[in-house]
Amino acid sequence: MAGKPPIKVIKEPKPLYSGSNSATPLKLKKAIDTIADKDLELFVGIRSVAVDKKGNFYIYDYKHGKIIKLNAAFDYVSSWGRKGEGPGDFKALGPTFDFISIGLDNRVYFVDIMKKKIMKYTLEGNFIDEHRFEQSKPFKVAVDEHGDLYLPSMGDFYIDVHDNQMKFKKSLLAEFEETYLFFNPPPCAITHDQVKSFLNLPYDILSDGNIVVLNQTDISIMVIDRKKGTIQKMFHAWDDYILAEYKKKLSYNYDLIGKDKITCSQARAFSTLFLDNCPNIYLSFVDSHGETYIYQFSVDGKLVEVYHVIQPELDDYFLFFHFNDNNFYAYGRYGIYIFGCANN
Numbered sequence: 402m403a404g405k406p407p408i409k410v411i412k413e414p415k416p417l418y419s420g421s422n423s424a425t426p427l428k429l430k431k432a433i434d435t436i437a438d439k440d441l442e443l444f445v446g447i448r449s450v451a452v453d454k455k456g457n458f459y460i461y462d463y464k465h466g467k468i469i470k471l472n473a474a475f476d477y478v479s480s481w482g483r484k485g486e487g488p489g490d491f492k493a494l495g496p497t498f499d500f501i502s503i504g505l506d507n508r509v510y511f512v513d514i515m516k517k518k519i520m521k522y523t524l525e526g527n528f529i530d531e532h533r534f535e536q537s538k539p540f541k542v543a544v545d546e547h548g549d550l551y552l553p554s555m556g557d558f559y560i561d562v563h564d565n566q567m568k569f570k571k572s573l574l575a576e577f578e579e580t581y582l583f584f585n586p587p588p589c590a591i592t593h594d595q596v597k598s599f600l601n602l603p604y605d606i607l608s609d610g611n612i613v614v615l616n617q618t619d620i621s622i623m624v625i626d627r628k629k630g631t632i633q634k635m636f637h638a639w640d641d642y643i644l645a646e647y648k649k650k651l652s653y654n655y656d657l658i659g660k661d662k663i664t665c666s667q668a669r670a671f672s673t674l675f676l677d678n679c680p681n682i683y684l685s686f687v688d689s690h691g692e693t694y695i696y697q698f699s700v701d702g703k704l705v706e707v708y709h710v711i712q713p714e715l716d717d718y719f720l721f722f723h724f725n726d727n728n729f730y731a732y733g734r735y736g737i738y739i740f741g742c743a744n745n
Contacts, residue, residue, distance in 0.1 A: 409580040411619065416641035420707035421694060426743040427729060429713040434736035437477040441465055443735070449501045449541075450732045451509070452723050453524060458737065459509055461501045466491055468501060468511065470526065475737070481526035482511075489528035492516040504544025505606060512542055519550070519567070532567035543606045545627065551604070551612065559602055560612070573612070573630045580619040584648045603674040607700065613674070613682055620647065620670045622682060624700050636702030638684060643670060643696070646688045677724045681705060685721045695721060695729065710740060 434444055446464030453459070456473030466484040471477060484491050491499070492515040500512045508529065509522040519542055520531040536553050543551040548565035551573075555561065559574035604614040611633065612625040620643065624634040650668040671686045672693075685695045693710035708729070710719070717733035724730070729740040 409578055410583050411580065412583045413585070414582050414637075414639055414644060416644055417637060417639040418704045419641050420696065420704050421640060421642035421709070424694060424707040424709035426711050427695070427708050427740040428711045428743040429715075429738055430728065430741045431739040432715070432736050433471075433475045433738075436469060436471075438469075438480065441467070441469065441480065444469075444737075445735065447732050447734055447736070448497075448499055450722055450730075450737065451501045451503045452725075452730075453503045453507070456725065457524070459501055459503065460732070460737070461499060461511065463491075463497070463499065468509070468522075468526065479526055481522070486516075488531060489520055489522070490516075498538075500541040502541050502543065504542075504548065505546040505610075506544055506548045508544065508548070510542050510544055510550075512540065521565075534567070541603075541605075543604060543612070545606055545610065551606070553602075559614075560604065571630070573625060574614070580616070580621070582619050582644075582647070584651060603671075605674065605676055607676060607680045608678045609680060613676065613680075613700070615671060615674045615684065617669045617671065620644075622684075622698065622702070634701060636698070638670075638696060638698065638704075640696065640704070640707070642688070642694070643686065646670075646686065649689050673721055675722050675724065681724075683721070683724055693719065693721075711743060713738075 436442055436444065444462055446462050447460055448463045449461045451459045458471045460469045460471065462469060467480045467482045469480045482491055486492065492513055497514050499514055502510050504510055507524060509524060511520045513520060518531045518533050521529040523529065534552065535555055540553050549570065550563045552561050552563060554572055561572050562570045564570055602614055602616060604612055607613055610627055612627050614623045614625060616623065620639060621635055621637045623632050626633050647668060647670045654668050671684045673685050675683050680700055682698045682700065683695055685693060687693050692712065695708040697705040699705055717735050719731040719733055719738060721729055721731045727741065731738045731740065
């Protein structure tokens with residue numbers, strides 16, 4: 402198609418690592434499921450969690466209809482928000498894909514999918530302003546130290562940058578080559594006509610100010626110069642186990658959807674991407690047996706360590722979102738969970 406960057410297809414990719422064979426086991430160390438507040442008491446519907454520079458936790462519980470702030474010791478600090486139509490109110494009517502994040506400008510950002518607005522608060526919970534967005538699918542906004550917002554693109558790009566009043570500034574990764582991994586069997590369709598999906602491009606801002614992007618279609622990690630928009634570093638997270646499990650997901654989608662409809666972008670290799678301050682990049686995924694693995698990469702592409710989560714017997718799921726003090730943090734519907742090395 403004219404004006405489009407070329408499509409690159411990598412057939413039967415060869416593993417670059419074999420980290421899962423020596424994965425470090427992680428066990429549950431602590432569960433935080435209660436709130437020291439008489440009106441809230443328990444977590445009942447956590448949908449998103451963010452952490453600020455001081456280690457305070459900001460937890461969006463959609464059943465309470467509030468953002469709940471805990472300090473680094475998990476003591477209750479405050480809560481704010483309510484269900485409604487007014488400025489700063491939430492419109493969530495159920496377990497929608499609303500997201501909370503902390504910008505490098507030390508502000509709390511809440512993406513209300515039903516209301517189609519991004520709401521901004523101080524770290525103390527004071528409402529600042531809100532702005533409408535046009536994206537129709539869930540996303541987590543990333544914000545730099547100047548308050549510029551990095552959002553999934555509405556055009557033929559990948560990331561759009563807006564100022565703190567949601568005025569468009571520029572787009573990033575416009576000419577990035579589309580690359581797909583292709584396994585046989587099963588076949589999958591590769592076409593420029595499919596809509597570029599930011600669900601396949603989780604991203605966040607590193608502590609050094611650059612952007613890290615995970616491309617799910619070729620399981621690659623890009624470190625982007627935020628100012629220039631150029632790729633500083635790119636590497637592939639091709640562990641032998643990751644590739645085998647990714648092939649299983651494509652095969653599952655093939656059986657579920659059918660060979661005439663499946664595209665190579667419909668499977669996601671990883672569940673979440675999160676960062677630390679070193680900076681290191683963490684990717685987690687759940688395999689076909691329900692087991693969770695976390696891969697730690699340095700920004701220069703070195704596989705640092707692989708972790709295997711020993712699943713606790715709890716009636717909850719786990720989404721990992723934070724690393725600090727040699728512990729991993731996950732959240733589920735009913736609490737925050739801290740995991741550490743099993744041999745400690």
